[in-house]
Amino acid sequence: MGSAKIDSLVSVDDVAAHLRLLGAIRTYLRTLLKLRHIVFIDGAFRPTSSGQLLFARSAYRLKLWIENVLRPSFELYGPRQGLDEPELPPFDVLVMLHSYMLHPRSFYEDTIRVYPELALLSGFPLTQVSEQINDLMEYTPTAKQVAFWEFATGEVFVAPFSTAHYDTFKIICPSCTHPVVAHWTDTSSDVLSASDLSVQCKDCKLQLTDPVLSVAAFLKDIGRSVSGQGVGVAGTLLSAEGKFDLERSTAITSKIATAVDFQKIKKLPLGDAVRHLQKHSHSMFEDIEVEFLSCYGNPGGFSLDLGNAVLRQGSFASTMFHAGWTEPAFPSEAPSTIAESIKRYRGFLELTMKEQAPIGPTSEIDLVWHTHQLSVNYREDLMELFGWFLDHIDVAPEEVLASAFSNASDVWEKAFGTPYDGYFEAKVFRRQ
Numbered sequence: 001m002g003s004a005k006i007d008s009l010v011s012v013d014d015v016a017a018h019l020r021l022l023g024a025i026r027t028y029l030r031t032l033l034k035l036r037h038i039v040f041i042d043g044a045f046r047p048t049s050s051g052q053l054l055f056a057r058s059a060y061r062l063k064l065w066i067e068n069v070l071r072p073s074f075e076l077y078g079p080r081q082g083l084d085e086p087e088l089p090p091f092d093v094l095v096m097l098h099s100y101m102l103h104p105r106s107f108y109e110d111t112i113r114v115y116p117e118l119a120l121l122s123g124f125p126l127t128q129v130s131e132q133i134n135d136l137m138e139y140t141p142t143a144k145q146v147a148f149w150e151f152a153t154g155e156v157f158v159a160p161f162s163t164a165h166y167d168t169f170k171i172i173c174p175s176c177t178h179p180v181v182a183h184w185t186d187t188s189s190d191v192l193s194a195s196d197l198s199v200q201c202k203d204c205k206l207q208l209t210d211p212v213l214s215v216a217a218f219l220k221d222i223g224r225s226v227s228g229q230g231v232g233v234a235g236t237l238l239s240a241e242g243k244f245d246l247e248r249s250t251a252i253t254s255k256i257a258t259a260v261d262f263q264k265i266k267k268l269p270l271g272d273a274v275r276h277l278q279k280h281s282h283s284m285f286e287d288i289e290v291e292f293l294s295c296y297g298n299p300g301g302f303s304l305d306l307g308n309a310v311l312r313q314g315s316f317a318s319t320m321f322h323a324g325w326t327e328p329a330f331p332s333e334a335p336s337t338i339a340e341s342i343k344r345y346r347g348f349l350e351l352t353m354k355e356q357a358p359i360g361p362t363s364e365i366d367l368v369w370h371t372h373q374l375s376v377n378y379r380e381d382l383m384e385l386f387g388w389f390l391d392h393i394d395v396a397p398e399e400v401l402a403s404a405f406s407n408a409s410d411v412w413e414k415a416f417g418t419p420y421d422g423y424f425e426a427k428v429f430r431r432q
């Protein structure tokens with residue numbers, strides 16, 4: 001292993017910038033808590049129905065940012081250019097992007113399958129964003145940024161915390177490709193509902209609902225793949241090692257096409273195709289092992305539910321906050337704690353490499369790991385070091401995480417002769 005390589009992966013400044021971002025994420029979630037968009041139950045944040053709506057709107061705003069801000073720049077300049085200051089999006093969008101990138105496998109797949117313009121990013125804009133966060137851990141955008149966002153997307157900059165009957169968004173009809181205007185809330189009642197879309201396309205009369213849209217996206221991907229014009233369905237693009245493998249994706253997608261009787265249902269009106277799939281999907285997918293249907297039907301067309309991903313990161317931000325690590329003075333007064341955490345992350349990588357499987361991370365290792373995932377080279381770094389791609393899974397069952405962690409303690413103590421856990425807990429930072 002090149003230890004020079006492993007030494008240069010994450011810097012103290014990167015981690016400090018990330019901590020500042022986590023501080024601001026916590027401020028943002030505090031506001032959502034106060035407004036009852038989210039609640040804290042059984043040790044986790046959960047969205048209320050108004051919170052689900054709010055996250056659906058943020059996912060839509062992220063999609064608008066990708067299409068209206070990233071796309072033109074990407075077409076001009078190509079990948080990894082990074083962002084100019086006016087291109088930085090509002091904070092709710094940044095929070096979604098942050099959680100999105102912490103699912104490196106999905107993010108990378110979506111960059112190939114759905115939103116190639118995401119490749120414009122040169123990692124998460126950690127330094128730029130952290131410089132815009134004040135000592136009260138609030139995000140403070142510039143006037144140029146606000147003006148550019150509003151011009152490019154037609155949306156207000158600060159995400160509205162409430163939704164009115166007249167607030168709308170645009171869907172492209174999957175059947176006739178005409179734009180359809182939909183309301184975020186049901187106009188006939190005060191009940192906010194993010195998940196009960198029902199609007200008719202004025203041109204082709206198709207009733208657009210969430211199942212119709214997700215099945216349409218799924219069938220479109222199948223159609224593109226079987227006609228040789230694109231990659232396969234979500235969840236099939238990367239090999240187990242994390243390499244993009246078009247041949248594999250095409251082969252699995254063709255198997256799925258047969259299983260769903262694609263040649264027949266592609267001739268049906270979309271509404272009927274949906275009903276057909278719903279009725280038969282259990283038997284259809286029995287012999288296909290790929291988890292792909294959950295990748296369709298998320299707000300914004302992303303292959304995961306970003307609202308829930310944000311809330312999982314919210315819990316992590318709370319952990320950092322309660323240990324005092326998001327205090328503005330922490331990086332300057334405790335730089336050795338950050339440096340030591342980075343060292344421990346290197347140990348984590350070495351052992352993961354040795355074990356050929358990720359060992360359960362402690363909080364300070366997780367922090368550095370997340371910071372690394374936000375960098376533009378995360379995937380390549382890991383491929384170079386391991387020959388396979390270490391994905392970040394934060395939704396594994398509790399008992400799986402617990403056993404990964406107890407295994408980690410043993411392996412760590414044997415390898416380095418120091419205790420694995422307890423480091424983070426011992427480094428609580430005193431608040432001013």
Ligand SMILES: [Zn+2]
Binds near residue numbers: 175177178203
């Ligand atoms: Zn239509």
